Amino acid sequence: MTLTADARRLLGIAATGALACTVAAGCSSGSGGGDAAKALPPNDKAAIERFFKPALERLGVRLTRGALIDLRTAKPSATGTHLAVYVEPTGDFTPEDYARGTVKTLRAFIPAAFERWGGLKSFDLCQEPLPATDARPEPPPVTKVELTKSASRTVRWDNVDLARLLRDAKRLGPRALSVYAKPDVRLTGFYQDATVKANANTSSTTAPAPTSPSYR
Numbered sequence: 001m002t003l004t005a006d007a008r009r010l011l012g013i014a015a016t017g018a019l020a021c022t023v024a025a026g027c028s029s030g031s032g033g034g035d036a037a038k039a040l041p042p043n044d045k046a047a048i049e050r051f052f053k054p055a056l057e058r059l060g061v062r063l064t065r066g067a068l069i070d071l072r073t074a075k076p077s078a079t080g081t082h083l084a085v086y087v088e089p090t091g092d093f094t095p096e097d098y099a100r101g102t103v104k105t106l107r108a109f110i111p112a113a114f115e116r117w118g119g120l121k122s123f124d125l126c127q128e129p130l131p132a133t134d135a136r137p138e139p140p141p142v143t144k145v146e147l148t149k150s151a152s153r154t155v156r157w158d159n160v161d162l163a164r165l166l167r168d169a170k171r172l173g174p175r176a177l178s179v180y181a182k183p184d185v186r187l188t189g190f191y192q193d194a195t196v197k198a199n200a201n202t203s204s205t206t207a208p209a210p211t212s213p214s215y216r
Helices: 005-027 045-059 093-107 112-118 147-153 162-172 191-200
Strands: 061-070 082-089 122-125 143-148 178-180
Touching: 045 061, 045 082, 061 191, 082 093, 093 122, 093 143, 093 178, 093 191, 112 143, 122 147, 143 147, 147 191, 162 178, 162 191
Parallel strands: 082 122
Antiparallel strands: 061 082, 122 143, 143 178
8 A cells, every 4th residue: 555645743742742742651660650759669668779779789788668658647658758668787787886876877869769759749758677676567667757848849959968858857847847766876975966056046945856656
């Protein structure tokens, strides 16, 4: 069959459009129907892990759980806009290691997660105990950082350390940014030094550091 010039032109346009759609689909991830402003992470631990595994391996931790949460029900949901992730050490970890890992591990996820998935509104990261210390499937966290996207935008991630994160938490309040650590972590020299620096030049009316992990 011989095609007319017009028919060949229309077929060329259709093929170009199909290729563009294929490329766009290949570059997208998670949900959101192609709208980057509404995109969400995949609600699957293995899929979430693929994005962050290299950075976590360098820190000596691994992802144990990860899911989208609907904060209205506090239950996992594919349409939830809160991402909760949990990591545990792959080797021996001291309380000071947990103290130092509070920011290092957070930086493996944030602000990248908010930048990658525009529909994500909040996030929390828990550092879990060693399995030899607590073998329960869902142990209480050793540390927990919870923050909103709005709070993330006010943090200077290029030079953040534990003192600055604690100071930002006091400034913004626990509904925007909360940093929790178990007593043995808070009593380490590293955490104590950061706390002293965070308390310097801050108002006494700012929110105190939480002494127990928050769960919305």
